[in-house]
Amino acid sequence: MSLEAFKNRNVGSQNYVPVEIDDYPTDGWDKFKQVVKRSLSKELFVGLWVVFREMVKFKIHTVQYPEEVLPLPPRYRAVHKLLRLLESGNERCIGCGLCEKICVADCIRMETKVDENSRKEVTEYSINLGRCIFCGYCAEVCPELAIVHGSRYENVSEQRAHFVIKDDMLTPIDFLKQQNEFDGFGAVSPNADELVKKTPLAY
Numbered sequence: 016m017s018l019e020a021f022k023n024r025n026v027g028s029q030n031y032v033p034v035e036i037d038d039y040p041t042d043g044w045d046k047f048k049q050v051v052k053r054s055l056s057k058e059l060f061v062g063l064w065v066v067f068r069e070m071v072k073f074k075i076h077t078v079q080y081p082e083e084v085l086p087l088p089p090r091y092r093a094v095h096k097l098l099r100l101l102e103s104g105n106e107r108c109i110g111c112g113l114c115e116k117i118c119v120a121d122c123i124r125m126e127t128k129v130d131e132n133s134r135k136e137v138t139e140y141s142i143n144l145g146r147c148i149f150c151g152y153c154a155e156v157c158p159e160l161a162i163v164h165g166s167r168y169e170n171v172s173e174q175r176a177h178f179v180i181k182d183d184m185l186t187p188i189d190f191l192k193q194q195n196e197f198d199g200f201g202a203v204s205p206n207a208d209e210l211v212k213k214t215p216l217a218y
């Protein structure tokens with residue numbers, strides 16, 4: 016095979032489709048004609064017709080945020096809440112520290128003390144929302160369903176280190192009646208009793 020034949024060994028004219036490329040306009044008048052031609056092509060009017068057709072249907076899909084917000088799914092993981100016991104109003108958190116230990120972003124800080132009744136009391140509790148990745152581990156590991164994910168997602172701040180503290184998360188005692196039993200992320204599922212299997216060992 017000659018060198019020329021070797022260079023053209025994969026080149027067959029039947030495999031190529033020549034593309035028609037218009038000459039680019041060089042002077043101002045030709046450029047103006049090209050702009051007019053492209054601007055008034057029929058695609059423009061098709062687009063205008065689609066817009067007009069949807070406009071006269073008056074089906075508004077835009078959500079007027081913040082006056083109007085979309086409903087969140089129940090398992091959405093937004094800013095945390097600390098819950099109280101519905102019967103007594105006591106804080107559910109027992110200060111076990113599991114949430115602090117499992118936190119992958121290391122953003123939970125808590126302080127505890129032993130109160131006058133020899134019970135452990137959580138004095139300080141904060142989450143650095145600038146670090147939190149809203150993974151939900153803290154809510155999932157909590158044995159008391161004390162920390163859950165609420166539905167407040169508007170947590171913008173001017174500070175990089177933006178903390179949510181215990182008083183902001185804890186249900187105010189005056190609003191205890193408004194605290195619903197949480198059925199979102201980390202909560203016991205409604206059919207938990209059906210899912211629990213009896214221990215096979217006889218005690």
Ligand code: SF4
Nearest residue numbers: 118147148150151153
């Ligand atoms: S959601 Fe995840 S990252 Fe945020 S505080 Fe809980 S465990 Fe930490």
Ligand code: SF4
Nearest residue numbers: 108109111112114157
């Ligand atoms: S895991 Fe639950 S009970 Fe334990 S310290 Fe965290 S919030 Fe409190």
